[in-house]
Amino acid sequence: MATTPQLSVPDQIRQLQDARKLVLSDVSYYPQVIQATLPIIGPSAQVEFRRWGAEFLSEAFATPAVPLGQKETLSLLVLETLKLLVEDPNQDVVVLRSVIQTAASVYPLALRWIINNAYDTTTWDRMTVIKTRILRIWETAPPTVRICCIKFAQRVVLAQTPSVNPEPRRGDPLDISLLMIPPNHTVLEVPSLEAEASGLLDRMLGVLQDNSSDALIVDATLNTLSILIRARPGTSNRILNAILNFNPLKLASGPMTPKIKVIVRSMEKTTRMLLTHLSRRDSRNPHVGRIHQYLERLMQARAEVFDGASRKRAHVEQDGLDAKRQRMAALPQEFQIPPMAAGPHSLADVFSLTSNEGLKTFDVSVVPAALAAKISVTTIARIDPKLLDRVLNGVRDRLTALYQVAQQADNPETASLDVEDDDDYEPDYYAAEDNEQILNKLDSSEPSSSNRELQKPAVLSNFALPTFKLPPPPALNPDQAAVVGQGTVTRVFGVMSTLDEPASKKTKAGINRLAASSYDKDSWLTIITRLATRAPAGLNDVSVKDEHNSASASRINMSNSIRESLYAYVLDDFRKRIDIAVSWLNEEWYNDRVQQIAASDSARDVPLHYDKWALRMLDGFLPYLHAQDRVLTRFLSEIPDLNAAILGRVKTLCRDPTLVSLALNSLLYLVMMRPPVRNLALDAVQDIWKEYDEARPMAGKYLTKWRPGFLEAQQQLENGGGTPTGPQTVAAV
Secondary structure (H helix, E strand, O other): OOOOOOOOHHHHHHHHHHHHHHHHHOHHHHHHHHHHHOOOOOOOOOHHHHHHHHHHHHHHHHOOOOOHHHHHHHHHHHHHHHHHHHHOOOOOHHHHHHHHHHHHHHHHHHHHHHHHOOOOHHHHHHHHHHHHHHHHOOOOOOHHHHHHHHHHHHHHHHHOOOOOOOOOOOOOOOOOOHHHOOOOOOOOOHHHHHHHHHHHHHHHHHHHHOOOOOHHHHHHHHHHHHHHHHHOHHHHHHHHHHHHOOOOOHHHHOOOOHHHHHHHHHHHHHHHHHHHHHHHHOOOOOOHHHHHHHHHHHHHHHHHHHOOOOOOOOOOOEOOEOOOOOOHHHOOOOOOOOOOOOOOOOHHHHHOOOOOHHHHOOOHHHOOHHHHHHHHHHHHHHOOHHHHHHHHHHHHHHHHHHHHHHHHHOOOOOOOOOOOOOOOOOOOOOOOOOHHHHHHHHHHHHHHHHHHHHOOOHHHHHHOOOOOOOOOOOOOOHHHHHHHHHHHHHHHHHHHOOOOOOOOHHHOOHHHOOOOOOOOHHHHHHHHHHHHHOOOOOOOOOOOOOHHHHHHHHHOOHHHHHHHHHHHHHHHOOOOOHHHHHHHHHHHHHHHHHHHHHHHHHOOOOOOOHHHHHHHHHHHHHHHOOOOOOHHHHHHHHOOOOOHHHHHHHHHHHHOHHHHHHHHHHHHHHHHHOHHHHHHHHHHHHHHHHHOHHHHHHHHHHHHHHOOOHHHHHHHHHHHOOOOOOOOOOOOO
16 A cells, blocks of 8 residues: 655644644634644654744743633643653753743643642642753753743742732633632642742842842843732832842943943843833832932942943032032133242242142142142143243243343352452452463363352252153063053053044045044044054064064964954944944955965965954854844945855854844845855855745745746755655644
């Protein structure tokens, strides 16, 4: 007797998808489809069928379109399958995640069933085994599974705590709580269930009490607490105390990397939104005052961490006083510098511009040098230039007057002669000296000029300063030089936060533009990218005989430090800074080509950087893309060179069904607008068609237009070969 050939796995999945579309259009088919597919999605089925089945069950019990009574009946059918799937220690993560989500939806239904049907202990035993297994793997599972475990624990706490509804049987049918359990129930014990719920709540809040830095777990926990506070007021005090003692900005006290910034922003925003929602929903809550104080402190701490450098000080109102700072231009224009009085003066007297004796006697040495320098630079930068010129001229006049007094005291006509003061002195008369004698006398009297300097009046004695020489700098070893160089790179990037954006994009002149033509952010970035690419060209491959020197040279590779800082700077806000990444990669590509041409004559290898950093940039921002992003298309269209490795990264986006259109549209843009890489892009579309079933309709449409005949050849290949690999799908489905 002839048997029909068994369908392949993709064909069976396609039939199962057709059954899913049927129940989405008419929910009355859910019982038939679930009963027909349970044998196919069991624990012994292939992973593709288990993934589809677990996701289908999760969707079926989560949809509000199915009546509650029908869900309760269906839950009795799937409990055994869920138990077998969750007990497998080597279960697929995707399957395990969907099974836990299904169990979270089924648990209140199973509790309601056992409340009304105490004889069915088998069903409750299965549900208890599933709950025990999920709570056991909670702490050791991957983060995505732990998030599902938190949701399951929330549903257990909701079901095993008293409700606010005084008559739950006549209230909301979805609100299942301990109040529905009769006092003399033979299976369920209210005290033990309530104690278990209290322990699970403490376990959930332990993440906040320990100030965990895992943003995924913290956000998942915070997102489940709002329903507990609203539906179970008995737990609100414990939950609010845990939230108000939680510090989402704990990581901000250390070094702030782009990853830590994202984590801190995520936890801070989730905490703030939760507390804002709670305060607005119940304005009479006794905790509203504490919530508002916490939110104010949180906002202030957030401002200090993220935008404290660019924020101005707040204006403080004072009673009867004008707290505004006066502008420097408001100084009186008739300000004059008084001349110096007669008598000896110190250097401080020359530069004193005030007549206030209190200010004159103030000891400025108590002010830290760094603070004094900052105040001086800020004051000079903001002072009126005309007033500054007037002050400089006044100080210059003082010095000129003192100099003239010193010159008069040192005049040879009034200076003392080198003879003894004697009232009976009378000069002798000598014969006239000839020229040679006069010259010899002048030569012999030159060394005494230094003595005359010592006899100057005391008016300038306080101005004599010793010769100052800077001490020699300490010797730097290679490790210290690397640290100092990295600090220099960090300060260079810090300058860009104070620069303005370029006034117009029309001023760019391409790759041959002058980097320092204007002092804006675009010019500064051009300098940085060329320092990373062109400046060290040919220096990194110099052969060094000493191994120690070679290791040191690799540690002090300043260009790589700049590249790492550029990479971190772009990823910090890659949607706004993608043009910086494109400019940088253009410089890298240009430098690689120039170095290859220069090295072709000497037959030496040169390090290439373009491919490495292009792939790193893609790996950095691909996980954060969403379906409406245009960053990927712009990046692929503007970078100078594309290869199979870069397009291979684009293909990986198709693992997420929501990003299939983004990946394929980006490749289609390359096919249409970049003919040199058209074949590479079409090869990537072919690979997507072969590897990802969800992308086949869209990829097939593109291939039909740009590579006619490919789909027919693949269809002939599939019809001509292939062996059955999966169980036979139920024909009735």
